[in-house]
Amino acid sequence: METVRAAEAELMARLPEGTLMQRAAAGLAATCARLLTGRRGRVYGSRVTVLAGSGDNGGDALYAGAALARRGARVTAVLLVPEKAHPGGLAALRAARGRVTVEQEVGLADFSRADLVLDGIVGIGGRGGLRPEAQPYARAARRGAVVAVDLPSGVDADTGEVPGVALRADVTVCFGTYKPGLLIDPGASYAGAVQLVGIGLEPPAAEVTALQHADVAALLPVPGAESDKYRRGVVGVAAGSATYPGAALLAVAGALHGGAGAVRYVGTAAEEVVRRFPEVLVTEGGPAGAGRVQAWVVGPGGGEGVRQALAEALASDVPVLVDADGLTELGRLGPDALAGRTAPTLLTPHTGEAARLLAGAGGGTPPAADDLAASRLATARRLAADYRATVLLKGSTTVVADPGGAVRVNPTGTSWLATAGSGDVLAGLAGSLLAAGLAPLDAASAAAYLHGLAGREAAGEPGAPTTALAVAGALPAVWRAVRTP
Ligand SMILES: NC(=O)C1=CN([C@@H]2O[C@H](COP(=O)(O)OP(=O)(O)OC[C@H]3O[C@@H](n4cnc5c(N)ncnc54)[C@H](O)[C@@H]3O)[C@@H](O)[C@H]2O)[C@@H](O)CC1
């Protein structure tokens, strides 16, 4: 958040004092008024509770509370740190005939009865989870909507980590820029619907970004008049085993929809692959003798042959995507296994595989997968640094980290994708984009984006269980949707 602060400071120096807070509070009050009108038909007479902490976040909430009080809402402000409440905001609320209390029992009762709660406990200045005086609100019953001011209190703005307790919101109104903590789980899961209010901030060059349709459309490979299948790229898939032939089919299905001109398969499931997908080239043996490809995908359903396939693929001079059993094997070998590579490597672990990779890098016992899920950004960054590879960390929020430090968070995820084999499709898809010439960060983030959309498409609206093959089948439709201006 240092960059946001710097941008704010620069802007504030040019504006009359308090301008940014006034803009923020006006946007916040407008959203609250819309919510109240939707729930109760009008703002007048509705009950609003403002939880005000000790910083400017509380100031925003108090000014917005004052605006709602002027429209006839019955507003009570609960001052969590009475001696440090924002003086201007408090004066505005009092002038608008808002009530103020410092009694926590009164505050809690009000919180539970309110039609709408404004969470202005703490914003980007917060450190650590909620402090003791605020914790009861996170546990208390509620009947109204909670609107988080800038960020749900207790969520780390930079990482999405929740060190302790945080207040769950139905809507978050954030100012100027999306904070990473609103995009990355577990923080993202506390934010509800996120709404951005412009306050005239120059957006700083963000370290953590999320792609949108137009960005992905610009990345996707489109064949030109000159293209033949080899120029469009051949992706090699070394996947599937006697135990898991299905993983080969799913990785190939993903690869066929990823933009490469052809898919070459090596492994024990060759017969099933050709029966299902006659357009796939199959070769006996491993990657080393398979002829020219522009990228390898190694590991889905890996089984017996994965060690050899991984060694052969890593010895090549083309990008390699390592997934599933390939990652378990790589965790055993540690980062040294990638040290001599001349082309990039893309790792696509879920948190369990990430734990094995980290253990391989540090030589210790694997960290708990749950702990890694709670610190996705840090985990992806650490893996990328340890292995000098691009890392796509799968899960409730998929995070892609480059060894150079760039991070992209995928905004299209859906929990319907938590279905067997969906990761195999993603691996094939990302490998295909690598073969088509995308840089690993672009290939991984575009693949995650398309895969998320395909999961939504396959699950339908309002959603039903779907299958990995249906997700692969939905990819052409989402390509078209993304490429439609
Ligand atoms: N700087 C600006 O120009 C603008 C800031 N705005 C608002 O100001 C916020 C940032 O304000 P501040 O820098 O004053 O910081 P905050 O209001 O986010 O929090 C800082 C205060 O909270 C206390 N605190 C820290 N961690 C805490 C915790 N875990 N539990 C409870 N209290 C804790 C600190 O002691 C300090 O008093 C933004 O999130 C946004 O809401 C907006 O008004 C827009 C303009």
Ligand SMILES: [K+]
């Ligand atoms: K807040």
